[in-house]
Amino acid sequence: MNLHEYQSKELFAAEGIAVPDGAVAETPGEARAIAQRLGGAAVVKAQVLTGGRGKAGGIVVAGDPEEAAAVAERLLGSTIRDLPAERVLVEAAAQIAQELYVALIVDREVGRVALIVSSEGGVDIEETARDHPDRVHTLHIDPYLGLRPFYGVRAAAAMGLDSGLWSDLASLLANLYTLAQRYDATLTEINPLIVTAEGKLQALDAKVTIDDSALFRQRTLRPDLDSEPTDTEESTAEARARQMGISYIKLDGEIGCMVNGAGLAMATMDVIKHVGGEPANFLDIGGGARRDRVATALEIILSDPHVRVVLVNIFGGITRCDEVARGIVEALDHLGQTSARRSVPIVVRLVGTNHEEGQRILQQADLPAATTLSEGARMAVELASGGGRS
Amino acid sequence: MAILVDHTTRVLVQGITGREGSFHTAQMLTYGTAIVAGVTPGKGGQTVEGVSVFDDVITAVGETGANTSIIYVPARFAADAILEAAEALIPLIICITEGIPVWDMIRVRRYLEGRPVRLIGPNCPGIITPGATKVGIMPTFPGADIHKPGHVGLVSRSGTLTYEIVWALTEKGLGQSTCLGIGGDPIIGTSFVETLAMFQEDPDTHAVVLIGEIGGEAEQQAAAFIRDAMTKPVVAFVAGRTAPPGRRMGHAGAIIAGGGGADASGLAANKIEALRAAGAYIAEYPEQVAEQMLHILGQADG
Numbered sequence: 001m002n003l004h005e006y007q008s009k010e011l012f013a014a015e016g017i018a019v020p021d022g023a024v025a026e027t028p029g030e031a032r033a034i035a036q037r038l039g040g041a042a043v044v045k046a047q048v049l050t051g052g053r054g055k056a057g058g059i060v061v062a063g064d065p066e067e068a069a070a071v072a073e074r075l076l077g078s079t080i081r082d083l084p085a086e087r088v089l090v091e092a093a094a095q096i097a098q099e100l101y102v103a104l105i106v107d108r109e110v111g112r113v114a115l116i117v118s119s120e121g122g123v124d125i126e127e128t129a130r131d132h133p134d135r136v137h138t139l140h141i142d143p144y145l146g147l148r149p150f151y152g153v154r155a156a157a158a159m160g161l162d163s164g165l166w167s168d169l170a171s172l173l174a175n176l177y178t179l180a181q182r183y184d185a186t187l188t189e190i191n192p193l194i195v196t197a198e199g200k201l202q203a204l205d206a207k208v209t210i211d212d213s214a215l216f217r218q219r220t221l222r223p224d225l226d227s228e229p230t231d232t233e234e235s236t237a238e239a240r241a242r243q244m245g246i247s248y249i250k251l252d253g254e255i256g257c258m259v260n261g262a263g264l265a266m267a268t269m270d271v272i273k274h275v276g277g278e279p280a281n282f283l284d285i286g287g288g289a290r291r292d293r294v295a296t297a298l299e300i301i302l303s304d305p306h307v308r309v310v311l312v313n314i315f316g317g318i319t320r321c322d323e324v325a326r327g328i329v330e331a332l333d334h335l336g337q338t339s340a341r342r343s344v345p346i347v348v349r350l351v352g353t354n355h356e357e358g359q360r361i362l363q364q365a366d367l368p369a370a371t372t373l374s375e376g377a378r379m380a381v382e383l384a385s386g387g388g389r390s
Numbered sequence: 391m392a393i394l395v396d397h398t399t400r401v402l403v404q405g406i407t408g409r410e411g412s413f414h415t416a417q418m419l420t421y422g423t424a425i426v427a428g429v430t431p432g433k434g435g436q437t438v439e440g441v442s443v444f445d446d447v448i449t450a451v452g453e454t455g456a457n458t459s460i461i462y463v464p465a466r467f468a469a470d471a472i473l474e475a476a477e478a479l480i481p482l483i484i485c486i487t488e489g490i491p492v493w494d495m496i497r498v499r500r501y502l503e504g505r506p507v508r509l510i511g512p513n514c515p516g517i518i519t520p521g522a523t524k525v526g527i528m529p530t531f532p533g534a535d536i537h538k539p540g541h542v543g544l545v546s547r548s549g550t551l552t553y554e555i556v557w558a559l560t561e562k563g564l565g566q567s568t569c570l571g572i573g574g575d576p577i578i579g580t581s582f583v584e585t586l587a588m589f590q591e592d593p594d595t596h597a598v599v600l601i602g603e604i605g606g607e608a609e610q611q612a613a614a615f616i617r618d619a620m621t622k623p624v625v626a627f628v629a630g631r632t633a634p635p636g637r638r639m640g641h642a643g644a645i646i647a648g649g650g651g652a653d654a655s656g657l658a659a660n661k662i663e664a665l666r667a668a669g670a671y672i673a674e675y676p677e678q679v680a681e682q683m684l685h686i687l688g689q690a691d692g
Contacts, residue, residue: 106492108576108606108643111499143500184493186576213642214491216466247640251632262574262640263548263603266629270658271675273632282633284640287549315550315557317529351557352529352536373554374677 001210003221004047006089008188008206015179017172017190018202022091031072034090035065043093044071046078046085051124056080061093094204095197100159101125102173103189104147104180107140113180115139115147115173117155121192122204147177168201183221184214237300244296245286253278255380256301256310256344258294260285260319268313271373277381280307288318294327295334302335302344309345311380313373316352324350325358329365345383349376392519392568393543393588393595394482394510395458399523402456402480403428404447404463404471406438410486411462414527415439421524426454448478460516460525461485468512469494476507483579484525485512489642495577502579509579513642514571515549528553528569540565542683543589545582546601547574547608547643551629551676555601558680564687567595574603574641582612590620597623597687599679600670602661604630605644609661617668625682626665627673631658 003011006024013019021038024047025031035042042065046058053059058080062068072088079085099121107114118136120128129136137158141147152170161169172193180188187209194204210218241248247262251269255277259265262284269279281304285297301310314324328348349370350358362369370376401418405411406428416439419425425441427450434445444450447459459480463471468487475483476498490512502509510517516526521539524530527549530537536557542564546552549571556569567589572580582600589595598620602609609628616624633639635646635654646656654660666672671686673679 106496106576109608109611111577112496143496181493184491186492211492212638213465213489214493217491249634249637249639251634259550261548261550262644263546263551263601263629264554266603266633266639266644267551267554267627267676269632270629274675279632282637282639315529315553317527317550317553352553353531372677374675 001212001215002049003208003210004049004087005045005206006047006087008208009089009203011179011183011208012203012206015175017175017179018200019206020091020094020202020204022089024087024089025072026076026087028069028073028076031088031090032065032069035062035068038090038092040064041093042068043091044068044075045089045091046075046080047087047089048080048083048085050081050083053080058085094194094202096194096204097197097199098195099192100161100195101128101191102155102176102193103187103191104176104185106186110140112140112143113177115141115151115155117159119159119161121194125191141177146181147174149174164199165195165201172201183208184211184218185209186211237303241283241297241300244293246293246297246300247282247284247286248297248300249282250304251279251281252306253280254306254308254384256280256283256304256307258283258285258297258301258310258312260287260289260314260316264313264315268311268373268377271377272311272380275374275377275381277377277384280304285319289324289327291323291327291330294324295331298328298331299335307344309347309380309383311376312346312348312350313376314350314352316350316355320353321350321355321358322361325361328367329361332365347376347379347383349373392522393585393592394568394570395517395519395525396522399424399458399525400454400456401425401525402447402450402454402459403441404459404461404475406430406441406443406462407433407436408462408464412438414462415441417527417530418524421530423523423525426456447474447480451478451480456480458482458525459484461487461512463487465489465491469498472498472509472512473501476502476505476509479505480507482508482510484510484514484516485573485579486514486516486527487511488513488575490575492576495575499577499579510570511573511575511578513575514573514578515552517568517570519568520566526571528556536560537569538565541567541594541596542599543567543592543595543597544569544599544601545585545589546571547603547641548601548629549574552601554676555599555627555679558677559599559683562680562684564680564683567592574643576606576643582608583615586612586615586620586624590622595622597625597683599683600624600626600665602626602628603641603644604628604633604639604646604658604661605641605656607655610655610664613664613668613670616665616670623686624670625673625679625686626662626670627676627679628658628661628665633658
């Protein structure tokens with residue numbers, strides 16, 4: 001789960017990491033009042049979860065409170081890279097002497113948190129890593145030690161930071177690590193971390209990603225956890241699927257897929273593409289799915305108007321093929337899609353636990369069955385190109 | 391011979407009284423696995439499928455001589471279960487649990503450093519040495535098992551995709567020495583490289599199937615090992631060519647990071663290219679793994 005900049009900065013401030021003075025606004029009036037309190041001039045930043053907000057026009061400097069209100073009026077409700085801006089952060093303009101980059105990222109291969117620092121802040125770190133790899137420094141933190149001051153000093157020296165700031169940077173990084181650990185963050189990034197004209201460190205931007213698997217113990221971040229999507233990029237259908245224990249990601253193709261297991265679901269999409277089709281979605285019904293979950297999955301797939309055919313691929317282990325077959329038939333009944341008037345053809349491939357019973361149920365419902373994944377994918381592609389919705 | 395598990399494997403089931411734990415205990419017993427103990431705190435003295443339940447791991451190991459643990463404990467308690475097994479010096483710990491917080495796994499990995507124990511998973515289907523023992527959740531239907539004893543070693547980051555490919559191998563008459571899932575999480579106990587090294591050393595394994603997916607750099611590391619240290623043929627399939635960048639495809643670890651630019655290591659295409667360049671055979675679809683393996687080995691039964 002990605003936090004907004006203003007949410008991340010609230011966490012930073014509580015952890016003793018300096019951020020610019022400011023507040024979040026949901027209306028132009030609120031933006032005006034905040035700018036007034038800040039003394040007139042302010043930076044208005046649209047709160048959307050995407051990189052490159054500045055280039056996309058989402059960060060605007062306002063000379064006075066009226067201008068701040070006008071900018072907020074324009075940004076609120078607009079979309080930046082297809083994401084709606086529902087809030088703006090109004091902040092005091094900073095006097096920048098130097099821009100740095102610091103981040104803590106879980107390094108999956110090493111199994112530790114990596115501290116990444118660079119003297120080149122305010123630009124895309126991946127570009128710096130590519131063009132000037134000598135300016136990006138990585139230190140892996142021993143979890144038994146935590147981010148001790150010596151790591152911070154090592155990082156500061158590597159960046160070529162003025163030695164008067166070493167201990168400030170070391171304590172900022174220690175606080176950042178404490179924050180990451182406390183909130184189960186897999187990424188905490190400050191880009192840029194600035195040195196102000198007065199020689200102080202300040203987080204001008206803030207990005208925090210929380211581990212989805214740890215949300216059960218991060219209720220302070222998400223008291224609304226049960227009712228809302230964890231991912232802001234998630235659509236309504238995706239959220240509905242998640243509530244049923246289904247992983248669903250909508251794509252642009254025309255062959256809907258229902259599969260058990262994430263790896264097999266990806267492979268099924270790949271096979272569809274390999275035989276000339278385009279998958280309409282990724283969908284994993286999860287292990288041991290009962291018929292109600294199967295029925296919901298099918299309804300979600302069919303709610304996508306671009307779907308011309310559905311391929312069901314089940315390798316039954318914990319998942320029982322007869323349950324899947326009953327779920328498919330139930331969903332079709334519920335949607336009024338009986339065999340006589342079925343608008344979207346469905347190809348089913350069932351292997352494994354209780355597959356004979358499952359195939360019998362499908363046969364009765366007049367649903368075409370495939371033996372192998374490749375055969376199923378080919379049948380689906382033929383049906384998609386030949387027929388489609390009537 | 392095979393790797394990691396065989397007839398000498400004596401299994402302890404952590405979380406044996408839970409729904410998953412008890413179900414799979416029955417399945418493993420049916421397969422012939424020697425399950426010598428179970429652990430669920432507070433349930434000591436009970437039995438599950440005839441297996442004695444203990445309150446804690448150290449007692450269970452002392453009483454039964456278990457040398458392998460399989461963990462079905464729910465995610466929020468699973469890291470503690472792994473640590474308990476590692477503290478008791480169980481040499482092989484297999485964690486099935488999905489959804490363990492990443493920061494928990496960072497601490498677990500640190501504790502395992504330098505200890506004479508090996509962790510497989512988490513978020514994995516376990517290990518099977520067909521015909522000998524199964525320590526996992528893979529389907530083994532009595533009389534119609536998808537597995538078959540033989541000489542192809544298989545290592546995978548996935549679950550059901552592994553079953554699909556195992557079944558394709560068995561259909562072609564190609565048996566397996568050991569099949570092992572290393573897990574779909576970002577931080578896992580045993581890597582592709584460590585598993586490939588074991589297969590390379592195992593005289594019973596004549597060729598290896600590697601099943602990768604998007605996310606991370608494990609396949610690139612495997613490719614480097616295949617290039618530098620493997621003499622046995624490797625057939626690889628990498629799932630997720632059609633996966634969009636930035637979206638998590640079910641598994642916690644299956645995400646193309648870095649915006650999915652041409653240099654993003656998580657892309658399937660980059661993994662496939664690395665494996666191909668290292669001399670691995672690349673399958674374009676799951677069934678082709680078996681077709682290529684048959685072609686390479688030139689005969690059924692590996």
